[in-house]
């Protein structure tokens with residue numbers, strides 16, 4: 103890995119530090135929409151058993167060996183291929199924004215299903231106003247959801263929207279607006295910690 107790639111990875115995974123105390127060694131953690139697994143590597147370094155899932159097999163294949171207990175290609179918009187109550191924590195970093203309201207609601211219900219009672223859901227989402235990464239670009243098909251010319255949807259969240267999606271089955275513990283750097287460009291995000299009810 104190049105120095106630049108390593109710096110980029112560090113830039114992207116530091117966000118987990120404030121939540122590390124919630125994770126116990128041995129916890130089973132699902133990294134939903136894991137990409138090439140930067141967060142999975144961090145979670146594994148904390149001693150967690152990690153399942154890294156992404157629908158792009160090419161990205162899953164790039165996760166370094168040993169970064170996760172298990173990796174698989176699957177679509178988080180469909181029923182997740184896990185038994186009820188399988189995970190202590192589910193994490194989705196910048197991966198829950200490609201869906202309509204109906205699909206997002208269904209995905210959150212399925213995350214609820216696969217979490218243990220009191221399990222944590224840790225989200226990082228695009229924030230409304232994130233103009234450097236697509237906010238306001240393309241047709242607005244739902245409030246703050248834009249269809250890009252290539253056809254894919256991109257949702258931008260604020261706290262009321264997060265609350266609306268999570269409140270039926272999660273207790274929202276915190277939301278944290280955060281400006282991060284992606285490829286050196288400022289990106290507006292919201293981190294969100296919730297607990298399964």
Ligand SMILES: C[S@@+](CC[C@H](N)C(=O)[O-])C[C@H]1O[C@@H](n2cnc3c(N)ncnc32)[C@H](O)[C@@H]1O
Pocket residue numbers: 114134135136137138140141155156157158161176177178179194195196197200
């Ligand atoms: C912006 S990247 C985020 C990657 C990583 N979680 C991070 O924070 O760096 C979004 C990831 O979500 C994945 N993704 C998009 N739609 C998905 C779906 N329906 N099911 C599973 N993964 C999906 C993409 O392949 C991509 O790897």
